Amino acid sequence: GMDMRSERRALERGAHIVVGTPGRLRDHITRRSLDMSALKAVVLDEADEMLDLGFREDLEFILDAAPAERRTLMFSATVPRSIATLAQGYQRDAVRISAAGEEKQHLDIEYRALSVAQPDRENAIINVLRYYEAKNALVFCNTRAAVNHLTARFNNRNFSVVALSGELSQNERSHALQAMRDGRAKVCIATDVAARGIDLPNLELVIHADLPTNPETLLHRSGRTGRAGRKGVSALIVPNSARKRTERLLQNAGLKATWASPPSADDVMRRDDERILADPVFDEPVKDDERGFIDALLARHGAEQVAAAFVRQCRASRSAPEDLMEIAPFTPSRERPAGEGFARRDEAPSRRDDFG
Known part of the structure; x- marks a missing residue:
């Protein structure tokens, strides 16, 4: 280009x-x-x-x-x-060299498999992004169409998003990556091919919106995070119908993942409150030029009302979390008691009754 x-x-x-x-x-x-x-x-x-x-x-x-x-x-x-x-x-007289640095890298990555109902996939991704609030997050899709769809959806939900897919010119790619490095964008939605070889120093979270097709792709996607001694999270969004397939994928990749439900709306709100309480802004001393106005605010509205206004402003600046359907938690087969299994219907997506 x-x-x-x-x-x-x-x-x-x-x-x-x-x-x-x-x-x-x-x-x-x-x-x-x-x-x-x-x-x-x-x-x-x-x-x-x-x-x-x-x-x-x-x-x-x-x-x-x-x-x-x-x-x-x-x-x-x-x-x-x-x-x-x-x-x-x-090649003539070629020597094959295998670098054995992979194991160490994957110790810095926490793998989470999140079971969701099929219609809740995108809502679950929204909650995961909101829960972690990573400096940089990378969301992987299998097709360009899925990248475009998610980019539009997340833009509407007030996330600062860039897209990376084969449709972009080199110039557009460079701008997208620079926006991530500068902090103007926090979420990058990409296909596997478009994300090859990119390096984002502050990448803390990788989300697999579409499951990888093979163990190599899973390792390659996840390897974008957990670099240079930093910790990272790799979250797989697993619809009901793909639970067994995901288990095989993780097994073939030699990875252990924690199976869980995605963060609920209440989990996200609790995490928000924890972040507000831990905000370093509260450690800064009151400046002389602020003191007069602070006294005036407290005299007019009282401490409780001022704190309430502050909390509302913090919450209004963030996208509201989504309510998710509750589904039965998944236990990987090697952790199930002998003789216990899932009924066949657990593998299939839940059937909806006719619209009445």
């Missing part, structure tokens, strides 16, 4: 490192604005995702255009067979 001409001028001036998307690099090679003759190394980042997205033809074109005597480095969170095959075709 960037201007081709300014890139061409930058390449004419010469560069030590060129970073690009496969399609754009191929364009520059075809138009002879990128001279590959002196290239020393080719690096493929997120190599597995590149192949999944159908960039294989472009990647092969680029690798064929590069000098035979070069280093080829491939980086990937997962190494499926397709990556191994590509590596064999384009």
